[in-house]
Each structure stands twice: as structure tokens, then as C-alpha cells.
Amino acid sequence: MTPDTTITPLERLIDAALPHVAFDGWTQATWDAAVTDSGVDPATARALCPRGAVDLALSFHRRGDRLMVERLKAEDLSALRFRDRIQRAVRYRIEIVAPHKEAVRRGTTLFSLPQYMPDGAGAxxxxxxxxxxxxxxxxxxxxxxxxxxxLGAVYGATVLFWLGDDSPGWMNTWDFLERRIDNVMQIEKAKGTMRKNPLLRPLIAGPAWLTRGVKAPGRGRFRGMPGSINRQGW
Structure with missing residues (x-):
């Protein structure tokens, strides 16, 4: 069978791996089968995924992120409240990988291992x-x-709930997601109340002063670092 040259070698590896993951997990056996079934040159495959199945699992996850972003950009969400946009995004992310639920389950198991937990957290x-x-x-x-x-806490908890959900259309999962976002909104509301309360304002003034110089990655003095502290702001 001649490989489809319109699909990248990495995409071919992912697609070839998915039928095997349900039985073998993200393992060497799955990796070997993916390389064979995809027709990707073994040297090319190893260059794309130096750690084999682990990097392939991460590539599968990142593909889900990319497809989610594409779906979000294709829709007009302007009429939705921001919390509803967040909820919609998380739901899209899960629906995209729903046909490969067992692959997600196996990935969750893989990235719960101590040596791969940083990879899982990064994903x-x-x-x-x-x-x-x-x-x-x-x-x-x-x-x-x-x-x-x-949002990472909400997303992670929702995925774990979904993995054990067998309700029609995963309605229990969407209800769970809505409750988690409600919890977050209650926390934000409480924080806003504290800021407005003159008696409580001094309690948060110190932490606010300590964190006001923290900047997002690539926007501070130390570009390429995971965030920075602008001491001139102090």
C-alpha cells in the first residue's frame, strides 16, 4: 500500500498507532507496529519521536490541541459569556479525542508514571x-x-471524570464540567469581594505587591524563560 504523501510522516505514525494503543498502550509494541504500518522510514520516525511511543503519545495530545484551536477559530463565540467560551473549548477538546477514548486512557496511565509526570503536566x-x-x-x-x-485543574479533573463516564452523550461529564467552572467563578467572585472590602484590602495588599512584577513568558527582561520578574516595577 502506497503511503498518502499529503499526510505528514508524524500524522501517519499517530494514525497507525491508534488501533494498537487500545491493546498494547503507548508501548514499544505499539511503536514498532506504527512504524511498520505507517510506512515511515524507521530513521525518520525516530528523528520525529526520539523516545518512541512516549513522544508519539505527546504528539497525539498536541494534535488534539491543534484541532481544538481550529474548531474554536471556525466558530463565532462572541455572543457567549467568557465562562461559556471556556466551557465550550474544554468540551471541544474532549469531543475531538472521544473516538480514541482508550488511547487517552492509556496516555493518562503512561503520564502518571513518575518518570513521565513532567511530560504529562506539560501536555x-x-x-x-x-x-x-x-x-x-x-x-x-x-x-x-x-x-x-x-483551568488545568478543571481540565484534568474533567478528563478523568469523562474516562469513567458512560452516560448518553457524556451528559454527566458536561454537567461535571459546568459545576467545576461554577466553583472557579465563585472563587473569582470572592476575590473580587475581598478587593472591594476596605477591611480585607490590607490582607491582600502584601501578596499583590509581591506578585505585581511577575510577567508572562517572553514579555519580560528574560525572554525564553518561563516568566520573569520585572524588579523595576518594585
């Missing part, structure tokens, strides 16, 4: 960063981090 961070960026997040201070950290 989730990449997803929530893609969501906030696609929705036009203007933050360039500490909020850049807190928004992504909060």
Missing part, C-alpha cells in the same frame, strides 16, 4: 495555554499563570 499546560490564547487572553502578569493553573 495539560499546553492545552490550557492553547485555550486561553485562542480565546484572546490579554494577561501579561501573574494572572497569566493563575488562569492556566486553574
Amino acid at each position: 495539560i499546560w499546553g492545552t490550557v495555554d492553547a485555550i486561553w490564547t485562542a480565546l484572546g487572553d490579554p494577561s501579561d502578569d501573574i494572572n497569566w499563570y493563575t488562569k492556566r493553573g486553574t
